[in-house]
Amino acid sequence: MIPALMPTYNRADLAFERGEGAWLWTNDGRRFLDFGAGIATSSLGHGHPHLTQAIAEQAAKVMHVSNLYRIPQAEKLAARLVETSFADSVFFCNSGAEANEGMIKAVRKYHAEQGAPERFVTICFEGAFHGRTLATLAATGNEKYLAGFGPPMQGFRHVPFGNMNALRDAIDGSTAAVMIEPVQGEGGVRPATLDFLRQIRAACDEFGVLLAMDEVQTGMGRSGKLWAHQWAGIEPDVMSSAKGIGGGFPLGAILAKEKVAKYLKAGTHGSTYGGNPLACAAGNAVLDVILAPGFLAQVEQVAAHLRAGFEALAKRHPTVIEGVQGLGLLLGLKLRPEVSNGDMQTAAVNEGLLTVAAGMNVLRVAPPLIITPAEADEAVRLLDLACTKLTPSVAAAAQ
Numbered sequence: 592m593i594p595a596l597m598p599t600y601n602r603a604d605l606a607f608e609r610g611e612g613a614w615l616w617t618n619d620g621r622r623f624l625d626f627g628a629g630i631a632t633s634s635l636g637h638g639h640p641h642l643t644q645a646i647a648e649q650a651a652k653v654m655h656v657s658n659l660y661r662i663p664q665a666e667k668l669a670a671r672l673v674e675t676s677f678a679d680s681v682f683f684c685n686s687g688a689e690a691n692e693g694m695i696k697a698v699r700k701y702h703a704e705q706g707a708p709e710r711f712v713t714i715c716f717e718g719a720f721h722g723r724t725l726a727t728l729a730a731t732g733n734e735k736y737l738a739g740f741g742p743p744m745q746g747f748r749h750v751p752f753g754n755m756n757a758l759r760d761a762i763d764g765s766t767a768a769v770m771i772e773p774v775q776g777e778g779g780v781r782p783a784t785l786d787f788l789r790q791i792r793a794a795c796d797e798f799g800v801l802l803a804m805d806e807v808q809t810g811m812g813r814s815g816k817l818w819a820h821q822w823a824g825i826e827p828d829v830m831s832s833a834k835g836i837g838g839g840f841p842l843g844a845i846l847a848k849e850k851v852a853k854y855l856k857a858g859t860h861g862s863t864y865g866g867n868p869l870a871c872a873a874g875n876a877v878l879d880v881i882l883a884p885g886f887l888a889q890v891e892q893v894a895a896h897l898r899a900g901f902e903a904l905a906k907r908h909p910t911v912i913e914g915v916q917g918l919g920l921l922l923g924l925k926l927r928p929e930v931s932n933g934d935m936q937t938a939a940v941n942e943g944l945l946t947v948a949a950g951m952n953v954l955r956v957a958p959p960l961i962i963t964p965a966e967a968d969e970a971v972r973l974l975d976l977a978c979t980k981l982t983p984s985v986a987a988a989a990q
């Protein structure tokens with residue numbers, strides 16, 4: 592019989608009762624080091640006092656009023672995001688897919704309002720992940736996810752990630768935007784080179800195409816800068832954010848330059864929950880922590896420390912790990928073909944470490960941004976144990 596909870600996920604048989612910082616405890620008392628952070632989402636870790644207090648206080652006052660009224664918490668959060676980014680204006684929603692859906696609408700609307708409604712195609716990249724709604728599935732372009740859901744929505748074209756010639760060839764009179772993740776997360780923790788990002792920006796300017804940045808996974812400090820595209824010294828025209836922006840509370844956002852945002856007038860787009868007082872109280876609390884002096888520098892430092900630990904781990908276990916990739920605290924261990932990332936993930940769980948699988952046989956490591964160097968060392972130690980236990984079966988498989 593079908594479970595009451597719809598079986599859309601392959602869940603590990605673990606249920607967590609409480610968490611503190613980077614640690615989680617199951618209901619039967621086992622402790623885990625959480626280097627998955629709920630898929631790069633619990634950016635402040637678990638039970639962060641500032642975040643939980645902000646949520647509890649706001650929940651007791653008023654959670655939701657709808658966008659029929661002014662929402663001071665949303666106005667404040669938007670103003671702070673504008674002040675600290677390329678953007679002039681912000682729209683709030685509830686998830687990454689919803690942010691991307693709105694971003695896709697925004698780039699189409701921009702060209703329609705410029706008198707070029709035929710420019711509605713968004714160029715995306717192979718290996719991308721933009722979400723599970725019908726439009727964002729089409730943007731994702733993964734055959735496996737599209738199968739069975741009818742004709743994919745029109746208006747998306749895919750080119751190889753990192754290939755500038757293919758991108759330039761794909762741009763034509765129907766192109767509205769280029770949409771890219773600065774680091775492909777689900778697709779295998781693959782960073783775009785900074786040069787590629789800069790060349791995309793230049794091509795977008797050359798052809799009057801908008802640059803739409805999907806920072807759902809890479810944003811809000813995960814890269815060591817507030818937004819990952821800042822490493823390239825470029826600015827997108829519009830950007831989506833979610834995952835870490837609410838620290839585990841559902842919140843998404845579209846950040847846009849005025850030239851794009853000005854066409855999303857009353858009645859063009861909306862969301863009932865979007866930017867409600869509770870979600871924005873959470874967002875403001877997350878921002879308080881991340882914008883505190885020295886916080887991002889610390890993320891960068893601990894990320895470099897963790898990466899060095901992983902490089903050494905890869906050297907110790909060349910039959911398991913092929914290489915280390917990623918940016919900031921979004922790191923991937925590219926595994927040898929003989930070792931599946933699912934097996935590696937399970938081996939890590941057996942040692943008490945939580946991670947997340949990603950595409951291309953990569954083990955994704957995306958800890959809360961608040962981890963200490965000692966916790967980074969502990970994760971490396973646990974992965975070392977997991978690699979050692981996997982090695983005999985690797986040797987057997989190779990024979």
Ligand SMILES: *Cc1c(COP(=O)(O)O)cnc(C)c1O
Nearest residue numbers: 686687688720721722776807808
């Ligand atoms: C997770 C993710 C999404 C989808 O976000 P949801 O909140 O699951 O809808 C979109 N884009 C990127 C880059 C993501 O990592």
